[in-house]
Amino acid sequence: MMMKGYMMKHLKALVTAEIFIGDLQRAYPEIDFEFCGYGHNFKMLTPEELKRKCRNVDIIISEFDTIDESVMRTAQKLKLIICCRAGVKTVIDLDAAKRNGIMVCNNVGRNANAVSDFTIGLILDLTRNISMTNRMIQEEILTTTKQTMPREYQDSLWGLEKESPYIAFRGRGLRNMTLGLVGFGCAGRLVAEKAGWFGMKIIVSDPYVDRTTVPKTVEVVEFEELLQRADIVSVHCAGGKDLKNMFSKEQFRLMKKDAYFINAARGYFVDESALIDALNNGDICGAALDVVNEEPMRPDNPLLEAKNLVITPHIAGSSSDTLRCGTDMVIEALESYLKGERPKHCIIG
Known part of the structure; x- marks a missing residue:
């Protein structure tokens, strides 16, 4: 632990994280900062450079830098x-930090607002068929009117017949x-x-x-009860590999046939073969994944052939307010x- 009154001008700090540099320098002009690596040019330092x-x-x-015993x-x-x-175990040797008397802090929750916004977006996308119908229009599946509208319906250019988008893609209110x-x-x-603002239970x-x-x-309910009752199941676990395939064939079969599944947490939580079967067999209505088991995806990934599936490239936690929140947490x-106090998000030390 640092002692109170220690002069900040004696301190040197290496910053390789993406951060608002100006804010950090203004908060602590006495600290000698060096900004480099990923946060500077989106290129990782080699172990030797680090x-x-x-x-x-x-x-x-x-x-993202690996800080092990040798470092x-x-x-x-x-x-x-x-x-x-939030999760630092994959990049920092916490046991080594403890042995060497090094304090370690994380930024748990820095992207929570971004992830929650994105999740609400996925909910709306799935329940209102937004990206599905956009794709159908771009692929020219929905670009031809099947019949001429009566004069009084000329503002309904996509048609009013049973097969029209207005009927076929009628969404669900939240x-x-x-x-x-x-x-x-x-x-x-x-x-x-945020879901409560829409009147959801x-x-x-x-x-x-x-x-x-x-x-x-x-x-608060048990896991199986949640699967049976929910119209939308959204995953927000932090857990480790012990939760691998926590969503498999049995779990998807417990869900309602008109339910939706969303995962913006960890790809390995989901047995992707079971999800594909659940979608293609109609065991669930649709799904959205921001994370998958293999990233980036190969063009022959079977997920790309699944019905009613929205996939995004692991961007739920990426927004300007994530960077803002992360910078504020570093400053705090x-x-x-520097006051000799234990930081709020200290996990070692």
């Missing part, structure tokens, strides 16, 4: 690592639909709040949730550290 850059630094502010041994003055993401959230962390809570399954913190408008962590 070791050379961090040799005399007190602080590292990183995002920590090289950076003999290093006392604080701030990683601008009011009174039940949204089932699997995981009720930072993102899940914001999804619940919210149920949650999360074995780790503190029920005293759950809003009265949200009902530095402020606490």
Whole structure:
């Protein structure tokens, strides 16, 4: 832990995370910052470059760089690592940090607002057939009117017959639909709040949730009950590999046939073959994935042939407010550290 009164002018910090540089410099003009690597030019430092850059630094502010025991041994003055993401175990050797007396902070929840916005967008997309019909128009499937409209209906240029888009792609209103959230962390809570604005009923399954913190408008249920009751199931778990294929054939069969499935959390939570079967067999109505098991996807990935499936390229957490929130969290962590206090999101130290 840093002692109060330590002069910031003695500190050197290596910043490889994407961050608002000007804000950080204005907050701490006395710290000697070096900005390089991914946050500077979207190119990762090699392990050798990272070791050379961090040799005399007190602080590292990183995002994707692997900081292992060899890096920590090289950076003999290093006392604080701030990683601008929630899950840091894949890039930072936490045991080594503990052995070397290095404090580690993360940015848990920095992209929660972005993910929740995106999830609401996927809900609207699925229930109102937005990207599906856009694709059909661009592929010229819906560009020819099948019959001439009566004079009084000339404003309905797409037709009013049974096969017209107005009838065939009639969507579902969100009011009174039940949204089932699997995981009720930072993102899940914001999804619940925003979905409530649409009049949705919210149920949650999360074995780790503190029920005293759950809003009265949200009902906590067991996982199987959620699958059976929800009109939309949206996944927001943080979990590890122990949750691999938590959504498989059995889980999709428990869901309503007119239910939708959304995953913007981890690709490995889903048995993709089971999801494809569920969609193609009509066991569920539709799905949206922002994450898949293999990224980027190969052009022959079977998911691309599944019915009623929207796929986006792992962008749910990417928005301007993610960068804004991440910068603010770094500044707050530095402020606490320099006061000799334990930062809010400290996980080691």
